[in-house]
Amino acid sequence: MNRRHFIRNTGLGALAAGSTLITSKNAFAKKRIRWKMVTTWPKNFPGLGTGANKLAKMIEQMSDRRIRVKVYGAGELVPAFEIFDAVSRGTAQMGHGASYYWKGKTEAAQFFSAVPFGLTANEMNAWLYYGGGMELWEDLYKDFGLIPTAAGNTDVQMGGWFNKEIKTVADLKGLKMRIPGLGGEVLKRAGGTPVSLPGGEIFTSLQSGAIDATEWVGPYNDLAFGFYKVAKYYYYPGWHEPGTTLECFINQDAFNALPKDLKLIVKTACKAANLDMMAEYTARNNTALQKLINDHQVKLKNFPDDVLIKLKQLSEEVVAEIADKDKKSKKIYQSYMKFRNNAMDWQKVSEQAYLNARSQTHP
Numbered sequence: 001m002n003r004r005h006f007i008r009n010t011g012l013g014a015l016a017a018g019s020t021l022i023t024s025k026n027a028f029a030k031k032r033i034r035w036k037m038v039t040t041w042p043k044n045f046p047g048l049g050t051g052a053n054k055l056a057k058m059i060e061q062m063s064d065r066r067i068r069v070k071v072y073g074a075g076e077l078v079p080a081f082e083i084f085d086a087v088s089r090g091t092a093q094m095g096h097g098a099s100y101y102w103k104g105k106t107e108a109a110q111f112f113s114a115v116p117f118g119l120t121a122n123e124m125n126a127w128l129y130y131g132g133g134m135e136l137w138e139d140l141y142k143d144f145g146l147i148p149t150a151a152g153n154t155d156v157q158m159g160g161w162f163n164k165e166i167k168t169v170a171d172l173k174g175l176k177m178r179i180p181g182l183g184g185e186v187l188k189r190a191g192g193t194p195v196s197l198p199g200g201e202i203f204t205s206l207q208s209g210a211i212d213a214t215e216w217v218g219p220y221n222d223l224a225f226g227f228y229k230v231a232k233y234y235y236y237p238g239w240h241e242p243g244t245t246l247e248c249f250i251n252q253d254a255f256n257a258l259p260k261d262l263k264l265i266v267k268t269a270c271k272a273a274n275l276d277m278m279a280e281y282t283a284r285n286n287t288a289l290q291k292l293i294n295d296h297q298v299k300l301k302n303f304p305d306d307v308l309i310k311l312k313q314l315s316e317e318v319v320a321e322i323a324d325k326d327k328k329s330k331k332i333y334q335s336y337m338k339f340r341n342n343a344m345d346w347q348k349v350s351e352q353a354y355l356n357a358r359s360q361t362h363p
């Protein structure tokens with residue numbers, strides 16, 4: 001029996017044709033897309049670095065390994081603050097960081113991470129996904145050959161670590177503090193000296209006295225860095241970062257070369273990572289705060305009202321000035337502020353009212 005005859009007679013024709021299909025599918029699957037993700041975070045750093053790792057893994061799994069993403073910690077492929085350029089020129093295809101690190105490229109980038117006295121984490125997501133924020137962000141990063149996405153949120157941060165008490169605004173004068181973005185500019189106007197340092201360099205700078213104070217994230221991350229060993233007071237609230245969005249930006253050419261389904265997979269994975277990180281921060285901040293107070297005797301301090309009122313006034317000036325930079329910045333500023341003002345009205349009768357009610361004690 002010749003082969004053709006055998007196949008027809010045994011009904012294996014369909015199977016043979018099917019296996020050809022499977023073979024070609026496998027051949028396609030083997031042609032995997034290999035991407036590099038550079039980050040501003042120390043490799044595997046809790047929440048931020050692990051969030052980047054999780055995102056990479058999710059993209060691999062969701063795409064059935066058609067895209068493989070190798071994650072690089074700060075300094076492994078490029079230094080922390082060079083990831084924006086690295087992805088822009090295609091050295092890596094993805095970058096994981098926070099948009100306020102790129103204020104030197106475009107000041108308006110800061111609206112997409114955190115604004116002092118600005119949007120909370122929930123409000124940020126609302127503005128980005130349903131308030132026009134994402135479109136404005138895409139338009140801003142387009143000029144750099146990048147596609148931005150929200151890929152994490154630290155939730156509200158803490159005010160930072162200090163070795164002296166902040167009783168009045170005068171106590172901020174001459175203070176050399178690690179505080180990035182707009183918060184740093186506000187500190188400068190209050191008489192301090194802001195310093196922008198990647199996470200991995202903060203502890204030694206504070207220990208050596210190169211800086212007097214620092215903010216980083218919140219209890220979960222600050223405990224991991226061990227700041228309680230080199231600073232006495234832990235201040236709240238994080239007026240400068242009320243709900244910081246972390247970003248994952250993608251090289252435009254690399255993204256555009258993907259088939260439609262993989263594009264959707266990458267974007268959807270980022271959205272899932274955005275939600276996942278915020279939930280993780282809320283859960284772990286709760287337990288880390290207890291640990292800092294009970295095991296490490298950290299002294300929690302509330303910024304005095306006078307200090308916060310002054311910082312708020314300075315913040316409004318600093319943020320409004322960005323609007324004057326160029327047309328795009330003005331558009332972003334106006335959208336953000338309009339959203340914030342409406343959100344404030346709604347919050348007063350929703351979350352804020354509820355939280356006030358919940359914290360009332362029985363007589």
Ligand code: CA
Pocket residue numbers: 157215216217241
């Ligand atoms: Ca911070």
